[in-house]
Amino acid sequence: MKNKKMPLIELKNVSKIYTQYGTEVVALDNVSLKIFSGEFVSIIGPSGSGKSTLLHCMGLLDRPTKGKVFIENKDTSKITGKEIAILRGKKIGFVFQNYNLIPRLTVMENVILPGLIVGEDKQKLADKALELLEEVGIKHRAQHKGVHLSGGEQQRVAIARALINDPIVVIADEPTGALDSESSREIMELLTRLNEERKVTIVFVSHDLDIARYGKRNILLKDGKIIRDSYESRLSEILKEASKTSKEVWG
Amino acid sequence: MSISRSFAWGEIKEHKFIYAIIIIVIGLTMTSFILENAYLNYMMQVVNDTTKTLTADAVITSSDCNIRDLYGTQPTIENAREIADRIERALPDYKTAIRVTAQATYGAGISSEAVDGCTIQGIDPDEDEKVTNIKDKIVEGRFFEEDDPILRGHTPLYIEVKGPGNLPDFTYGSGQRLFKYDKPYPIIVGATAAKIHPSIIKVGNVLNIFVSTSGRGTKYAAVTVKIIGLYESGTPTLDAMIWFMHADSLREIKGYGEIKGKEWHIPGVGTFRGFCPIDVDRNMGDTILVKAPEPLHQLDPIGQAEQVKETLASVVPGMKIFSWHDLLVYAAGSMQDVVTIMLWGSMGVTLFLCGAAIKYVMDSIVIRKTREIGSLKAFGARDRTIFKIFLYQGLFIGSLAGILGILISVLVMNIINWYGISVQFIAGTQLDIGFVVNWLTVLVALIIPILLSILAASLPAKKASMLPPVEALRKGEMSL
Numbered sequence: 001m002k003n004k005k006m007p008l009i010e011l012k013n014v015s016k017i018y019t020q021y022g023t024e025v026v027a028l029d030n031v032s033l034k035i036f037s038g039e040f041v042s043i044i045g046p047s048g049s050g051k052s053t054l055l056h057c058m059g060l061l062d063r064p065t066k067g068k069v070f071i072e073n074k075d076t077s078k079i080t081g082k083e084i085a086i087l088r089g090k091k092i093g094f095v096f097q098n099y100n101l102i103p104r105l106t107v108m109e110n111v112i113l114p115g116l117i118v119g120e121d122k123q124k125l126a127d128k129a130l131e132l133l134e135e136v137g138i139k140h141r142a143q144h145k146g147v148h149l150s151g152g153e154q155q156r157v158a159i160a161r162a163l164i165n166d167p168i169v170v171i172a173d174e175p176t177g178a179l180d181s182e183s184s185r186e187i188m189e190l191l192t193r194l195n196e197e198r199k200v201t202i203v204f205v206s207h208d209l210d211i212a213r214y215g216k217r218n219i220l221l222k223d224g225k226i227i228r229d230s231y232e233s234r235l236s237e238i239l240k241e242a243s244k245t246s247k248e249v250w251g
Numbered sequence: 252m253s254i255s256r257s258f259a260w261g262e263i264k265e266h267k268f269i270y271a272i273i274i275i276v277i278g279l280t281m282t283s284f285i286l287e288n289a290y291l292n293y294m295m296q297v298v299n300d301t302t303k304t305l306t307a308d309a310v311i312t313s314s315d316c317n318i319r320d321l322y323g324t325q326p327t328i329e330n331a332r333e334i335a336d337r338i339e340r341a342l343p344d345y346k347t348a349i350r351v352t353a354q355a356t357y358g359a360g361i362s363s364e365a366v367d368g369c370t371i372q373g374i375d376p377d378e379d380e381k382v383t384n385i386k387d388k389i390v391e392g393r394f395f396e397e398d399d400p401i402l403r404g405h406t407p408l409y410i411e412v413k414g415p416g417n418l419p420d421f422t423y424g425s426g427q428r429l430f431k432y433d434k435p436y437p438i439i440v441g442a443t444a445a446k447i448h449p450s451i452i453k454v455g456n457v458l459n460i461f462v463s464t465s466g467r468g469t470k471y472a473a474v475t476v477k478i479i480g481l482y483e484s485g486t487p488t489l490d491a492m493i494w495f496m497h498a499d500s501l502r503e504i505k506g507y508g509e510i511k512g513k514e515w516h517i518p519g520v521g522t523f524r525g526f527c528p529i530d531v532d533r534n535m536g537d538t539i540l541v542k543a544p545e546p547l548h549q550l551d552p553i554g555q556a557e558q559v560k561e562t563l564a565s566v567v568p569g570m571k572i573f574s575w576h577d578l579l580v581y582a583a584g585s586m587q588d589v590v591t592i593m594l595w596g597s598m599g600v601t602l603f604l605c606g607a608a609i610k611y612v613m614d615s616i617v618i619r620k621t622r623e624i625g626s627l628k629a630f631g632a633r634d635r636t637i638f639k640i641f642l643y644q645g646l647f648i649g650s651l652a653g654i655l656g657i658l659i660s661v662l663v664m665n666i667i668n669w670y671g672i673s674v675q676f677i678a679g680t681q682l683d684i685g686f687v688v689n690w691l692t693v694l695v696a697l698i699i700p701i702l703l704s705i706l707a708a709s710l711p712a713k714k715a716s717m718l719p720p721v722e723a724l725r726k727g728e729m730s731l
Contacts, residue, residue: 088629
């Protein structure tokens with residue numbers, strides 16, 4: 001049983017600095033935060049605030065320039081790239097804005113893919129995949145190719161795929177970015193249900209306020225810094241504060 | 252199937268048309284390689300049966316010998332035995348055999364069939380078995396035996412021809428025959444000569460021949476020979492031309508040794524002498540045949556022939572060394588070499604282009620599938636897994652191409668052999684040998700395309716594996 005007080009993911013004084021055309025760009029500036037089990041976290045902020053960079057550092061897709069990232073108390077700065085890849089495959093599920101399904105694979109094959117990568121048994125994965133597909137409401141399309149599905153259906157497949165290895169956290173980068181409002185709503189309701197019923201920890205990024213509202217914890221980023229980190233459902237207050245500090249936000 | 256292999260196979264299926272073209276081109280290139288090698292094997296069988304009758308793997312002559320002299324006009328090597336022994340001491344795996352050679356004419360005085368010429372190769376039966384093994388080529392009659400009259404002593408007529416004209420008859424003046432003996436030298440003749448001169452050349456026939464006793468001069472010894480056997484090498488031209496006598500017999504005829512006896516002169520005819528059996532000097536000979544150890548492969552027989560020559564040259568500097576290939580080129584010209592070089596050259600160019608095509612296709616796959624690669628890495632795929640996806644593609648392409656080449660070659664060779672299409676060797680060979688290919692050629696035909704494809708895939712594979720997942724996810728496009 002997980003210690004509720006032990007964070008699943010912890011960032012300590014994380015900074016990420018890129019060099020672009022000879023100029024240093026500070027994407028994250030001394031960010032510290034903890035993600036706990038069962039949370040449903042939205043990360044919001046204007047374009048260029050460092051949302052995706054924060055997500056990538058959390059998901060071990062990128063190494064911070066400074067600071068440390070801990071996954072279940074394991075310091076990831078001390079492990080090799082190979083171990084990072086293994087940790088990422090087993091502990092973290094990803095949902096991308098453009099779904100990123102493999103076109104030539106069927107829905108079933110796409111879902112079990114992360115499991116095959118980490119070396120799980122194919123038959124067990126298939127059984128589990130069917131359960132997950134049923135849960136996300138797309139089991140009847142299991143043998144169809146991804147290209148034949150609508151955007152909303154593809155994102156459901158991507159969510160099932162993200163859950164196949166029982167990750168400690170699902171990281172979603174603009175999960176509704178490519179969807180219409182109706183599909184977006186369905187996806188967010190699905191994620192909410194997964195969070196509430198299966199206690200799946202979810203961290204997502206969205207520039208859409210209506211989508212961001214689904215998060216029970218809201219983290220506001222600006223210029224690479226966490227401006228506000230609220231567990232309370234006061235998104236509107238957060239947004240007011242955001243609009244005070246940056247007028248171009250969410251015109 | 253591992254994730255890398257299944258992804259690699261998936262990529263191949265996704266790009267099946269372009270990869271099919273590449274596989275077919277490489278496969279056909281391998282087909283030409285295999286068939287060329289089968290042809291080389293075929294030619295080597297021909298060479299083994301024909302040219303090597305004269306040269307084995309290499310023939311050593313005196314330094315003033317030309318290649319055209321290999322047909323019986325080689326200058327004498329006074330210390331042939333010493334040289335042969337030196338070679339066998341320095342190169343224990345090499346076998347040597349000394350030969351005495353001469354040109355001869357026969358059929359003179361027989362009105363029904365024309366005068367003809369031949370080259371006599373004097374062989375030591377025991378030595379020759381190690382080097383060329385004429386004994387196995389006997390098709391009628393027998394090989395030399397121990398109690399054959401090798402050294403008999405005789406009264407040959409040595410005649411010096413002062414100018415062009417007919418050779419003299421054996422009977423002069425009073426009609427007295429100038430030589431009498433009842434035991435002619437045993438001789439083995441080519442079966443083709445028997446077909447050309449059926450009344451003269453038969454097993455058991457005794458005939459008189461003129462043997463040239465000077466390298467390039469005009470001195471002849473008239474001797475009597477008895478045909479004890481007919482042989483077939485497979486090349487009618489050589490079979491018609493080359494006769495075999497015991498080396499000591501020819502030494503006696505050519506005077507290689509201590510000659511005892513009387514000399515007398517017939518005015519208007521010439522000087523001649525008769526002698527008792529001479530003490531032949533076995534150190535003397537005209538050529539030394541050398542057989543090299545069997546090579547591990549037959550992929551480059553010409554290169555191997557050159558290697559043998561170089562090895563021998565280091566042991567016997569100052570001597571001239573010819574290989575079977577030199578004789579072949581002299582007889583047939585260098586066209587075979589040119590064809591071989593062209594085939595290998597075109598194969599090399601084709602394979603290079605196919606390798607470049609594979610790299611190009613995979614580079615484009617890396618670009619198009621950048622985001623897919625990023626996704627795989629996000630799901631936990633290691634750099635090595637991504638690397639192996641592309642290497643496996645190379646492996647599959649190379650294997651398919653190699654197998655295709657082998658299958659087409661086998662099909663073509665079976666068709667050739669089934670229809671009995673015989674390939675004309677330049678000397679008119681019609682040998683009963685088929686197109687065959689050895690296991691090493693097949694292995695090479697499989698390994699070359701695999702190595703080529705893996706090599707071509709390695710650079711794109713490295714590039715793909717080094718892609719940082721974040722950058723890969725941002726870039727590229729998914730062909731959804």
